[in-house]
Amino acid sequence: MGSRGVTWAARYDRCVATHLFTARGAATMLLLGSSGFQAALAAGAPWAHLAYGGGHSGTLPGHLRATSAVATVAYAALAATVARRPLPETGQRRLQSGAAALFTVGTALNLASPSLPEKLTWSPVAAALAISLWRSRAEPVKARS
DSSP states (O other): OOGGGOOHHHHHHHHHHHHHTSHHHHHHHHHHHHHHHHHHHHHTOSOGGGSGGGOOOSSOOHHHHHHHHHHHHHHHHHHHHHHHOOSOHHHHHHHHHHHHHHHHHHHHHHHTOSOHHHHHHHHHHHHHHHHHHHHHTTOOOOOOO
């Protein structure tokens, strides 16, 4: 039991429920999913047709696997920054506004992809990231209990 008779499990459930149903929570989950996908590509998952224009089948060539490794770290770092909001308010807003703009461009690029599976998979994800990052940039930070 934690303070005031509330179990840690109940606190965890409340925290997860309130975080997941916000734009910030959606952005965090989508970024973590994207990071996981890039990590799998970097590790050699046979999903090359779903990335980088779909010009490869099976696993990605070495230089694109290295690019996916960098993307893994970038997406995870952005997810952590969105979730924890460690920057001053102005810096956080600028970071998320810039990321939303980049994901808007990413949506257009995915829509232009010659790979139908990539287009159908990543266009909605990039669009949802652009919207959730934009909407969550002004979400108030709740005091941690």
